[in-house]
Amino acid sequence: MIVYDGLKTDFLSSCENDSIAIEIEENILSKLGRHTPKAEFRSWENSLNYMYKVLNDDAIPSDAGVAIEFNIPQTSKRVDFMVSGYGADSDPEMVIIELKQWETLNEVAGTDALVDTFTGGANRRVVHPSYQAWSYAQLIRDYNASVQDRRVNLSPCACLHNYIRHENDPIDAEQYEEYIKEAPAYTKGQLPELRNFIKKSIKKGDNKEILYLVDHGKIRPSKSLQNTIGSMLKGNREFVMIDEQKVAYEEILRLSLKSQKDFKKRTIIVQGGPGTGKTVIAVNLLAELTQRDQMVQYVSKNSAPRQVYLKKLKGQMKKSSVDNMFKGSGTYTEAGNNVAHTLLVDEAHRLNEKSGMFHNLGENQIKEIIHAAFCSVFFIDESQRVTMDDIGSVAEIEHWAKEEGSEIHYLELQSQFRCNGSDGYLAWLDDVLDIRETANYDLEGVDYDIRICDSPNEMRELVIERNKVSNRARVLAGYCWEWIKAGQNDTNCHDIKIGDFEMSWNLGNGEPFAVSDTSINEVGCIHTSQGLEFDYVGVIVGDDIRYENGQVITDFTKRARTDQSLKGIKKLYKESPEVAQARADEIIKNTYRTLMTRGMKGCYIYCTDAGMKKYLVSRLEHIKNEARNNRQN
Structure with missing residues (x-):
């Protein structure tokens, strides 16, 4: 869903009339039903006035499409700014721009995509803006059927208009080179370079046609994504299933595919103690269901298992679209009903009621996950609840499944392969x-x-x-x-x-x-x-x-x-x-x-x-x- 869309001329006119932020605020209230915090409103005013200067060039077609706050389906992620049109050979093009108000950042040694910066009122560890822009573009490529079928070329970049770049700047550290190459980062004083980046792709206007295609594209995993995760799993001994793991896998597969066909909501509760193979089953299902044209994600509250199993799948590969298939359990606070085919929730006993750093977002993670998917699979061991915030239990899952009108199915794993x-x-x-x-x-x-x-x-x-x-x-x-x-x-x-x-x-x-x-x-x-x-x-x-x-x-x-x-x-x-x-x-x-x-x-x-x-x-x-x-x- 796009919060604001218009032609370049519409956008420039709204900026000149000082109404662009007000229009976005009104659209968010009418489309999403939420009020906009003052800080977010001010950030729009600052960043969009900068984008006014960027687009105020006759070489950028007046009928090029402009979209602001595009909510990527199946996620709570929103693309800040998009410009659409056609290239020199009339190929459909879209430029994706991640806008940041940051003034400083520090590199995080030993990582390939994390930085430290002041945002949201505190110093936080977040992803590099170039990685963020690249990952959003990759997510759209991997799951938007219109982008795949019409071969829309996506060109991501980041714009840090308050950031003064210095020689040997941390934003350009060696560990980020691969992402900057995919999505350049433009900083204060580089307005002409950002403008040229847009002009390189957008040669002719499209009257918002490509925006419409992307906004209404059906959800379908790309063949490249299917092949990528399939090849990662093939021959990987870490994820070989045996005995009752295979039995459980086949039953979950059957129920998930059934939901894909009859569009009925199903919740599967898989109980098993330590070492019974819950994660092995989940990762195998992630690969197989993706190859069955499903939008499927591996979900966990803790980041540690996500990072480790993603690392084991990718091996020495740094950059892969598979990254977007591993999600935190707080991802679905604003997700619509049945936006995903299947969500595979590992360590479900660790789920929380509220989400976010301050535990102030959403209503209940279990409810939100069931709401967001046709088929939700919860791998759970109630004896592994280890914090005051852990609410994951069979009873809690049953409660919310009934509230969401979902069928409930039960599986149990007994043979364990640890110890x-x-x-x-x-x-x-x-x-x-x-x-x-x-x-x-x-x-x-x-x-x-x-x-x-x-x-x-x-x-x-x-x-x-x-x-x-x-x-x-x-x-x-x-x-x-x-x-x-x-x-x-x-x-x-x-x-x-x-x-x-x-x-x-x-x-x-x-x-x-x-x-x-x-x-x-x-x-x-x-x-x-x-x-x-x-x-x-x-x-x-x-x-x-x-x-x-x-x-x-x-x-x-x-x-x-x-x-x-x-x-x-x-x-x-x-x-x-x-x-x-x-x-x-x-x-x-x-x-x-x-x-x-x-x-x-x-x-x-x-x-x-x-x-x-x-x-x-x-x-x-x-x-x-x-x-x-x-x-x-």
């Missing part, structure tokens, strides 16, 4: 952490390398040794140590200190923690490891869980202040101590259960609480004694 395929280890862990009573008091017959270490250094050395094989071992910890903001990108800034043991939390820049070659030097937390797997993990159990007076207890006061998982627990405790304690108990125990099930082959544990260590040792000693007695008998 050496041992369901016994998971049951033992539940019993040990007092999450639920199970028959697995010990680990008899379980082929899994679990050890309780006497020191954190011993644990670290075991992990380092295991990591030498294939970079698939990591140190993890409960969030009981402050994450020092000033040192978040410095591995020598040691947040975690236990006697002579010192390590840094995972760094805030560079590659994802799970795949980076240097992550063995840092400690991962729940937020960077949940939804992922390693061969071996070392887990530091902090003072937030202890063994006292013959029982496992939790203590939320020992969690770090920088951890947002238990935000609001102190207020809740004052209002209702029992409710707060029960909620904190669930979150803390689920956190350690999740951390201790990240290793496929082994888990090495160090406890800061002597009582907890003694308790875990006794549980393991019981195993050895039972095994010895069995041999003697």
